[in-house]
Amino acid sequence: MTQSASLPLSRVPDPRDAPVLRWAVLGPGWIAHRFVESLHRHTTQSVVAVGSRSPERARAFADEHGLDRAHGSYEAVFADDDVDIVYIATPHTEHLANALDAIAAGKHVLVEKPLAVDAAGAARIAEAAESAGVFAGEAMWTRFLPKFDVIEQVLRSGVLGPIHTVLADHGEFFTTDHRIYDPALAGGPLLDLGTYVASFAYSVLGAPETVDARSQPANDEIDGQISALLTGESGHAVLNTTILTNTPTTAVVCGRDGTLTIAGPFFMPGPFTVALRGGITLAYDEASGLQVDGLHLAAVEAARRISVGELESAVHPLADAIATLEIIDRIRDRIS
Numbered sequence: 001m002t003q004s005a006s007l008p009l010s011r012v013p014d015p016r017d018a019p020v021l022r023w024a025v026l027g028p029g030w031i032a033h034r035f036v037e038s039l040h041r042h043t044t045q046s047v048v049a050v051g052s053r054s055p056e057r058a059r060a061f062a063d064e065h066g067l068d069r070a071h072g073s074y075e076a077v078f079a080d081d082d083v084d085i086v087y088i089a090t091p092h093t094e095h096l097a098n099a100l101d102a103i104a105a106g107k108h109v110l111v112e113k114p115l116a117v118d119a120a121g122a123a124r125i126a127e128a129a130e131s132a133g134v135f136a137g138e139a140m141w142t143r144f145l146p147k148f149d150v151i152e153q154v155l156r157s158g159v160l161g162p163i164h165t166v167l168a169d170h171g172e173f174f175t176t177d178h179r180i181y182d183p184a185l186a187g188g189p190l191l192d193l194g195t196y197v198a199s200f201a202y203s204v205l206g207a208p209e210t211v212d213a214r215s216q217p218a219n220d221e222i223d224g225q226i227s228a229l230l231t232g233e234s235g236h237a238v239l240n241t242t243i244l245t246n247t248p249t250t251a252v253v254c255g256r257d258g259t260l261t262i263a264g265p266f267f268m269p270g271p272f273t274v275a276l277r278g279g280i281t282l283a284y285d286e287a288s289g290l291q292v293d294g295l296h297l298a299a300v301e302a303a304r305r306i307s308v309g310e311l312e313s314a315v316h317p318l319a320d321a322i323a324t325l326e327i328i329d330r331i332r333d334r335i336s
Helices: 030-042 055-065 074-078 092-104 119-132 146-157 193-205 296-307 318-335
Strands: 022-026 046-051 069-071 085-088 108-112 136-139 163-171 210-217 223-231 236-242 251-255 258-262 272-276 281-284
Touching (some): 022 074, 074 092, 119 136, 210 318, 223 318
Parallel strands (some): 022 085, 163 236
Antiparallel strands (some): 210 223, 272 281
């Protein structure tokens, strides 16, 4: 890409062209509702079942979304012969056990981010899936959005020159009755909102050489705000995540020859600009969207890979999910 060129086009295929899998949802919470709605609205994927430890919640979810079966246990989902792949939307602390049980039953899995609460757990999922010969993926939906495919092409083109600075923040105010305040569910911003900024920094700069971090408590049990500095051979990433206030949720990549600025919320569908040092500004114009406008893309990526016998995504490999959790582990070590 030269300074006179326009931005590249997204290479993300039409989600309706993906081979159809039979999906089950594990954990009928908020994100599971958005996921099924996204699949129904944008794809031809078939959601056939839901599983919950509460038969009543499973039945209500199935009725709302028109699903064939409501299972009153996770084990019943894993034993369902009409299920090809399980979308795991349980709390963070259950991802590892749920994924391992599904894999042991021969099911493909797409696990809501984060893949596990730490890198060691994520690596166990990856190893189990490889050994069983099934697909495993992390539903880091941002990485599958068309705009991030364009951003990747911009970064790989070298038009920004050497990257020296990455800035990213994700802050959202939550009331204390939200599950993000529950320490038993790995509460606090780091594994929820912080996963987005850590994943973004890794996608631009790779694994950092050093990590420093500071935190501000929300109460006596969990952190409310975390700021981190990741340093590498050629660049720094400055990250912030908080549940104490709403922040701009923007992301910026600053190179010697240009700056890429993603409007907030940076992790959702929406616009970005590339301002080059020569005075040229290139704009990616896209309507702002929500989870329902993008969650389906990780699912159809899984369907495409599974249809050709591949065990992970090339867009967001398991190694990337593990590397992001390694960054989070290092941040956690610095603030503990």
